[in-house]
Amino acid sequence: MYIVQIASECAPVIKAGGLGDVVYGLSRELEIRGHGVEIILPKYDCMRYDHIWGLHDAYRDLMVPWFDGAIRCNVECGWVHGRLCFFIEPLSDDNFFNRGCYYGCLDDHLRFAFFSKAALEFLLVTNKRPDVIHCHDWQTGLLPVMLFEIYKYHGMANQRVSYTIHNFKHQGVAGANVLWATGLNNEPYYFTEDRLMDNKHSTAINFMKGGIVYSNFVNTVSPHHAWEARFTEVGCGLGKTLYDHQHKFGGVLNGIDYEVWNPVVDRYIPYHYSSDDLKSKTLNKKALRERLWLKDCDKPIICYIGRLDDQKGVHLVHHAIYYALDKKAQFVLLGAATEPGINSWFSHEKDHLDSNPDCHIELGFNEELSHLIYAGAEMIVVPSNYEPCGLTQMIGLKYGTVPIVRGVGGLVNTVFDWDYEQNKPQEERNGFVFYQTDNVAIESAIDRAIDLWYKSPKLFRQLMIQGMEYDYSWNHPGAQYVGIYDHIRHK
Numbered sequence: 432m433y434i435v436q437i438a439s440e441c442a443p444v445i446k447a448g449g450l451g452d453v454v455y456g457l458s459r460e461l462e463i464r465g466h467g468v469e470i471i472l473p474k475y476d477c478m479r480y481d482h483i484w485g486l487h488d489a490y491r492d493l494m495v496p497w498f499d500g501a502i503r504c505n506v507e508c509g510w511v512h513g514r515l516c517f518f519i520e521p522l523s524d525d526n527f528f529n530r531g532c533y534y535g536c537l538d539d540h541l542r543f544a545f546f547s548k549a550a551l552e553f554l555l556v557t558n559k560r561p562d563v564i565h566c567h568d569w570q571t572g573l574l575p576v577m578l579f580e581i582y583k584y585h586g587m588a589n590q591r592v593s594y595t596i597h598n599f600k601h602q603g604v605a606g607a608n609v610l611w612a613t614g615l616n617n618e619p620y621y622f623t624e625d626r627l628m629d630n631k632h633s634t635a636i637n638f639m640k641g642g643i644v645y646s647n648f649v650n651t652v653s654p655h656h657a658w659e660a661r662f663t664e665v666g667c668g669l670g671k672t673l674y675d676h677q678h679k680f681g682g683v684l685n686g687i688d689y690e691v692w693n694p695v696v697d698r699y700i701p702y703h704y705s706s707d708d709l710k711s712k713t714l715n716k717k718a719l720r721e722r723l724w725l726k727d728c729d730k731p732i733i734c735y736i737g738r739l740d741d742q743k744g745v746h747l748v749h750h751a752i753y754y755a756l757d758k759k760a761q762f763v764l765l766g767a768a769t770e771p772g773i774n775s776w777f778s779h780e781k782d783h784l785d786s787n788p789d790c791h792i793e794l795g796f797n798e799e800l801s802h803l804i805y806a807g808a809e810m811i812v813v814p815s816n817y818e819p820c821g822l823t824q825m826i827g828l829k830y831g832t833v834p835i836v837r838g839v840g841g842l843v844n845t846v847f848d849w850d851y852e853q854n855k856p857q858e859e860r861n862g863f864v865f866y867q868t869d870n871v872a873i874e875s876a877i878d879r880a881i882d883l884w885y886k887s888p889k890l891f892r893q894l895m896i897q898g899m900e901y902d903y904s905w906n907h908p909g910a911q912y913v914g915i916y917d918h919i920r921h922k
């Protein structure tokens with residue numbers, strides 16, 4: 432099959448969070464399975480050019496219709512760790528992707544509507560006719576709308592779209608001007624409940640809803656979150672739309688790329704190790720302490736790695752820091768906040784804890800450091816309010832870093848409580864799970880983990896090894912996506 436992934440991120444060249452990991456890891460798995468894969472991305476000024484090999488012109492002067500005129504684009508292509516990527520660069524005063532950031536601009540809806548339109552134009556004029564176009568998140572939600580309402584009539588009638596939702600919170604809710612910009616000119620036609628009209632604001636359109644309505648198959652990134660999105664408030668207003676389209680909606684658990692996230696081969700950690708040899712994990716712990724100026728002592732290290740965002744349960748992350756320190760553990764946090772309030776809150780905590788020899792707070796995005804933290808820490812907290820899949824607990828498992836998670840979304844599908852899991856025997860349990868959102872809930876899970884570390888080191892070690900032996904690679908999800916592609920191709 433010939434598959435084109437269209438997304439706003441692809442790790443490690445463009446990565447703000449887990450979306451980037453998934454686009455890269457899934458593409459690699461599909462290639463291993465013998466399929467042809469290309470990836471179309473925006474050409475941001477701030478992407479990691481050092482991860483692109485052989486960047487060169489692929490198409491010049493691509494004219495992309497936009498409002499009453501057109502925007503001229505160049506398309507460049509190069510290899511990102513073996514994956515063929517096309518980067519779209521619009522050349523207009525809008526400067527859509529030359530802003531020193533990936534997201535967070537007031538006109539994000541226009542930036543990514545344009546990107547989706549440009550990606551389709553590029554496929555059209557270069558005669559690329561993929562069997563499946565795989566779109567991701569709200570940024571590309573309008574792409575299937577444009578494909579089936581416009582491009583289908585210009586020679587792209589056989590293309591099918593698979594649409595993956597990584598986060599229901601950000602849906603791309605915008606005014607009608609986007610319709611005019613993208614050539615979806617018939618406003619009354621699109622402004623209906625069964626098409627693009629936002630379920631909460633009847634004067635707005637919703638990109639993600641468009642993706643759900645128009646794509647041939649829609650999925651979110653774990654089976655449990657697929658259920659939550661339909662039946663609870665975490666669908667953020669799209670539950671009814673998902674219900675109406677339930678025949679083509681499901682949950683596919685993400686994988687982890689074990690070429691990138693694997694302590695046996697990880698190129699960012701000083702000591703490689705596997706479940707047979709955990710001594711080298713201790714050497715990484717020492718290296719982590721040296722790097723972050725933490726005291727060398729007989730305490731476990733608990734970490735948090737992730738965006739600092741309401742979704743991630745920042746109040747519990749904050750509480751976990753002080754609670755862990757109180758319970759004779761060290762704490763390392765690596766995170767970036769886009770919201771100014773959360774950013775200044777954690778900056779304040781960083782200043783406050785700066786001289787504490789048991790704690791390090793690193794604010795910002797640092798891919799390399801994240802690998803050393805996964806390798807050096809013994810526990811990772813993931814106290815999310817909601818979590819479509821969650822990659823950090825799966826990476827933690829692979830590195831023998833025991834997850835302490837809140838039982839929501841994909842965390843339910845991947846972490847099984849050492850003490851209380853009913854459906855797995857003791858030798859298949861791999862972490863600690865709590866359910867409520869209050870401090871007491873996370874405290875009791877942290878207590879159980881720290882107690883096991885101090886009082887029963889052999890059992891803690893066994894728990895680490897059990898986690899490392901889980902297979903959360905792309906192997907299984909890769910097969911599921913191929914099944915989906917096959918299904919929609921033959922419909």
Ligand SMILES: Nc1ncnc2c1ncn2[C@@H]1O[C@H](COP(=O)(O)OP(=O)(O)O[C@H]2O[C@H](CO)[C@@H](O)[C@H](O)[C@H]2O)[C@@H](O)[C@H]1O
Pocket residue numbers: 447448449450452453597598652685736737738765766767795796797798801818819820821822823841
């Ligand atoms: N400051 C930092 N420095 C370095 N690395 C950092 C970092 N902050 C985060 N990361 C890395 O980014 C990734 C985050 O993965 P998450 O599963 O938490 O994704 P996120 O919530 O962004 O995405 C959404 O999409 C993913 C993919 O589908 C879903 O798993 C998830 O539930 C959903 O919310 C991990 O690889 C992590 O190591």
